[in-house]
Each structure stands twice: as structure tokens, then as C-alpha cells.
Amino acid sequence: MTTITADGYQYSPKSGLVFGLPTKACVSPPARNNKSDKLYDVIVVGAGYTGLIACRELALRGHNVLLIEARDRIGGRTFSAEFDGQHWDIGGTWVHWTMPFVFNEITRYGLVEQLQMRKMVNDSKPYLTLRLEDGRLINLSPEEDTRTRAKALTTFFNVDGAQGHLVMPNPHRHDFNKQAFYQFSRLSVKERMDQVRSELTDVEMAYLAATCINWCGMDLAKASFFDCMRWWSLAGYHPDGITHCAYSYKLECGQTGLARAIFADVCSFPNVAYTFKNPISKISRANGMVKVHTLSHECYSAKQLICTIPWAVLDTISFEPALPASMQTCIANVNMGNSTKIYAEVAGQEWDAWSYLAPPGNPQRSLGFAASVGSTPSGNSRMVLFGLRDELNRELFPDEDPEETMAALKRTNPELDVQRLVWHNWTKDQYAKGVWVMFRTAEAEKRLPILRESVGPIHFANADWAHGWRGYIDGAVEQGIDASGKVRKLLGADTGILRASM
Numbered sequence: 001m002t003t004i005t006a007d008g009y010q011y012s013p014k015s016g017l018v019f020g021l022p023t024k025a026c027v028s029p030p031a032r033n034n035k036s037d038k039l040y041d042v043i044v045v046g047a048g049y050t051g052l053i054a055c056r057e058l059a060l061r062g063h064n065v066l067l068i069e070a071r072d073r074i075g076g077r078t079f080s081a082e083f084d085g086q087h088w089d090i091g092g093t094w095v096h097w098t099m100p101f102v103f104n105e106i107t108r109y110g111l112v113e114q115l116q117m118r119k120m121v122n123d124s125k126p127y128l129t130l131r132l133e134d135g136r137l138i139n140l141s142p143e144e145d146t147r148t149r150a151k152a153l154t155t156f157f158n159v160d161g162a163q164g165h166l167v168m169p170n171p172h173r174h175d176f177n178k179q180a181f182y183q184f185s186r187l188s189v190k191e192r193m194d195q196v197r198s199e200l201t202d203v204e205m206a207y208l209a210a211t212c213i214n215w216c217g218m219d220l221a222k223a224s225f226f227d228c229m230r231w232w233s234l235a236g237y238h239p240d241g242i243t244h245c246a247y248s249y250k251l252e253c254g255q256t257g258l259a260r261a262i263f264a265d266v267c268s269f270p271n272v273a274y275t276f277k278n279p280i281s282k283i284s285r286a287n288g289m290v291k292v293h294t295l296s297h298e299c300y301s302a303k304q305l306i307c308t309i310p311w312a313v314l315d316t317i318s319f320e321p322a323l324p325a326s327m328q329t330c331i332a333n334v335n336m337g338n339s340t341k342i343y344a345e346v347a348g349q350e351w352d353a354w355s356y357l358a359p360p361g362n363p364q365r366s367l368g369f370a371a372s373v374g375s376t377p378s379g380n381s382r383m384v385l386f387g388l389r390d391e392l393n394r395e396l397f398p399d400e401d402p403e404e405t406m407a408a409l410k411r412t413n414p415e416l417d418v419q420r421l422v423w424h425n426w427t428k429d430q431y432a433k434g435v436w437v438m439f440r441t442a443e444a445e446k447r448l449p450i451l452r453e454s455v456g457p458i459h460f461a462n463a464d465w466a467h468g469w470r471g472y473i474d475g476a477v478e479q480g481i482d483a484s485g486k487v488r489k490l491l492g493a494d495t496g497i498l499r500a501s502m
């Protein structure tokens with residue numbers, strides 16, 4: 001059933017700012033069988049992909065599981081708003097068969113045919129508007145776009161004469177090649193750009209800087225080259241790789257369609273209890289047991305806990321006894337990209353094949369990226385925009401000033417007639433505090449091993465520190481599988497497969 005979640009906004013000059021978006025992601029009634037006097041085998045905190053997968057894997061093997069979620073909905077940093085039968089993915093969107101964990105889930109729930117390529121109605125005249133570092137706007141034809149991207153990215157990533165194959169042969173293990181890991185973890189994106197500057201034209205440099213800022217969502221002098229190299233390697237060491245793997249295929253049913261399928265599976269087990277709209281505030285442990293305290297003063301107990309709270313939010317939870325000093329240092333040093341994803345409905349379909357890219361260094365809040373992702377039933381173009389921080393580090397937040405966002409889009413092309421904006425502010429969202437993890441220089445080596453360590457019966461799991469597609473939906477599924485595997489070993493024998501219908 002479609003209901004309104006508390007997350008997200010819409011704006012049009014006619015309707016003004018409207019809070020909340022229609023989605024099938026909400027869970028109603030918000031609780032099932034949650035009991036504070038019961039000892040659960042496992043409590044899973046968070047109903048994003050990591051939590052949903054962990055829950056299913058454990059329930060399937062007969063363990064008693066309680067799922068606790070702060071929001072009114074499933075999906076965490078993904079959910080689909082529904083307008084006229086179309087699903088607009090407000091957070092995580094793009095998935096691909098080269099993402100092994102999520103493609104397995106798509107297959108398992110019979111959704112392979114839902115995987116649709118980004119549609120461009122007006123394929124005849126696609127072109128890219130690129131903002132140069134001096135502020136000038138130029139238009140590139142599809143051939144110029146492909147040529148510029150190929151030159152910029154193959155020059156940037158060719159650190160070993162083999163397009164990165166030698167230094168990062170296995171991007172699913174961060175330290176597979178230890179020497180390269182330390183070298184590139186400590187090299188900033190800006191430093192690497194300076195190394196190749198003499199080999200590239202101004203247009204290619206602008207393209208490269210714009211690509212990197214859109215991937216990293218942070219000051220390129222601080223962003224680590226290692227994480228960009230990781231995306232490049234995961235996507236096949238090819239200039240079209242990331243566009244193809246991480247920006248071409250999405251589910252027609254929206255990410256909520258997949259999350260719903262997993263949640264329906266979870267709910268088919270009688271040994272699963274849940275409680276939504278129930279933020280936790282404290283995790284305590286004593287006598288080999290773990291207790292989870294909610295803001296509403298409930299307390300739940302379990303033998304093991306999987307905490308899928310995002311890295312940037314862990315500082316809002318108190319732990320008793322305190323976590324090891326190394327983990328506390330990790331929690332205090334979050335590495336997180338920040339950018340705003342916004343949908344714009346633009347009059348007419350002639351924009352269907354247009355896109356825009358901009359490097360950092362703008363005097364005013366502006367857009368780093370814009371591209372059509374198809375048309376609306378009313379015959380308009382639907383675009384995805386990403387905001388770009390300005391020289392004063394100010395972000396473009398439409399909830400603060402939607403007209404400013406509309407003006408920022410019009411500055412990229414004065415002919416655009418922007419009719420409506422739809423978005424969620426993930427940076428200000430108290431249960432996300434950012435979009436996806438990208439590491440600053442020399443941080444991955446310090447933080448990754450610690451974040452992946454369990455503390456007694458507490459197991460931390462999130463896409464933010466996944467092994468492969470870290471910061472992606474695939475990484476979340478990987479983490480759910482990984483954490484449930486650890487917990488199953490600790491609980492001893494699986495007790496069998498239970499189904500409500502059996």
C-alpha cells in the first residue's frame with residue numbers, strides 16, 4: 001500500500017514545500033511480536049539492505065530475530081517515491097550484474113526483468129554541457145564526450161602501465177596488494193590530478209575534476225585516490241565502466257520493490273519480530289548478553305546483536321561498557337561523502353538526452369551533475385541532479401531554498417523550464433548523516449580493520465565498510481550475508497527452516 005513516509009520533500013512554485021513522500025516502503029502496523037521479556041537469539045538494528053538481509057539469513061535457519069528500525073519504513077538510504085505509477089528512487093538507485101550480491105537478490109526474487117536501462121526518449125540529439133574550471137560552459141557531442149572521458153580517465157588511472165590491473169587486481173580486498181594500498185590510500189585525488197595535468201587539455205581536466213567530485217562528494221585535496229581507483233577496478237578498468245555499472249540500470253519497481261520482496265520473505269518466518277519508528281539510544285552488554293535500549297524507554301535482550309547503523313550515526317548511540325578506544329576513534333573520524341540528490345521535472349521531452357557536469361570551485365552553490373533519467377507520464381523530462389559545494393563549502397539544499405536550486409539548474413541552461421523538485425536531504429537526515437563513504441587520505445588503512453571487528457556479541461555491519469562495492473547497495477547485501485554468517489557460527493547449530501505457511 002502506498003502511504004506517506006516522513007522522509008523527503010516536494011516543491012513546486014504552485015504547491016510550495018511539501019514534507020514527506022508517497023511510497024510503498026512504510027511498515028504498518030509498525031510492530032509485530034516485539035517482547036521486552038524475551039531473550040532473542042539476535043537483535044538486528046536497522047532495516048536497510050544490510051539489516052533486512054541479515055534478518056532473513058538468520059530467520060531462515062530458525063533463529064529468533066528482532067528487527068528494530070528508527071524510521072517508519074524499510075530500505076534505509078534507499079526508498080522509492082511513487083508518482084503516477086512511476087518509482088523515483090530517492091536514495092540508492094543503480095544496480096548491475098557486476099554487483100554480485102545484489103544481482104543474486106534480484107534474481108532470487110524474480111526481478112531480473114525489472115532491470116531496465118536508463119531510457120532516453122530523444123536519443124537522436126544527446127549532448128553534454130561541461131562547465132570548465134574558468135566557469136565557461138561548453139557543449140560536447142556524444143563522440144566528444146566518449147573521447148574526453150576515455151582520455152581523462154585512462155590517463156588518471158594508468159598508474160602501472162596496465163590501467164590499474166597490476167596494482168589493484170582484486171578490488172574486493174582492500175589490501176590484496178598491500179604496497180599499492182598504502183601508496184594510493186595516502187595519495188589525494190588532487191595530487192594525482194596534478195601528476196597528470198600536463199598530459200590533459202583544459203577540457204579533459206575539467207571532465208576529470210567533475211567526475212571525481214561527483215564520485216567523492218568532498219574536497220579533492222582530502223579525498224583518497226585509492227577509493228576512486230577501487231570504483232574504477234570494480235567497474236572493469238574501463239572509462240565507460242562506472243557509467244555502465246553504476247549509472248545505467250535501475251529497477252522499474254524501484255529499490256522499494258526489491259526491499260519489499262526481501263521484507264515479505266522476512267515476515268514469512270514466525271520467528272521474526274519487528275518494531276519500526278523506534279530509534280535506539282543505547283547498547284549495553286553484561287553476562288554474555290546484549291541489551292538494546294530505545295528512546296521510548298523499551299529494553300530488548302539478545303545473545304547476539306547486528307548493528308547496521310551507518311558510520312556517521314554511530315556517535316548518537318551510547319555503549320555500556322564503552323567501546324574499545326580504537327573503535328571510539330573510528331566513530332569520531334567519519335569518512336563520508338556529502339552531496340544532495342534532487343529530481344527535477346522539466347517541461348517537455350527535448351531534454352531527455354541532455355546532461356551536465358561541473359568541476360569544483362564555483363563561487364555560488366551550484367550543480368555538479370544533471371542528467372535525464374527518462375520522461376514523466378505527463379510528457380515532461382525527469383532529471384537527476386547532484387548539488388556541489390561552493391568555494392565557501394556551502395551545500396545546495398533545496399529544503400532551505402528550493403528556488404535557489406531551480407535557479408542553479410537554470411544557470412546550467414537558461415532554456416530549462418523547471419516545474420517541480422523532489423528530494424530527501426540525506427546529509428541532514430539524523431539516521432544517515434551523509435550519502436556514501438569515500439575515504440580521506442590515509443584513513444582506509446586506519447579505519448577499515450577496526451570497523452569490521454566485533455566487540456563481544458556486537459557485530460557492526462554496513463555498506464560503509466563493505467569489502468567490495470563499499471558505499472553501494474551491493475556492499476550492504478554483502479555485509480548482511482557476512483554478519484549473519486559470523487553470528488550463525490557463534491549461535492551454534494542452525495535450528496532448521498521455518499515458514500509461517502508450514
Ligand SMILES: Cc1cc2nc3c(=O)[nH]c(=O)nc-3n(C[C@H](O)[C@H](O)[C@H](O)COP(=O)(O)OP(=O)(O)OC[C@H]3O[C@@H](n4cnc5c(N)ncnc54)[C@H](O)[C@@H]3O)c2cc1C
Nearest residue numbers: 046048049050070076077092093094280463471472473476
Ligand atoms: C543519494 C544516494 C544515492 C545513492 N546511489 C546509489 C546507487 O545508485 N547505487 C548503489 O548501489 N548505492 C547507492 N547509494 C548508496 C546505498 O544506498 C547505500 O550504500 C546502502 O543503501 C546502505 O545500506 P545499509 O543497510 O548498509 O545502510 P542504511 O541503508 O543506512 O541502513 C541503516 C538503517 O539503520 C537505521 N538506523 C539508524 N539509526 C538508528 C537508530 N538509532 N535506531 C534504529 N535504527 C537506526 C536507519 O534508519 C537505516 O534504516 C546511494 C545513497 C544515497 C544516499
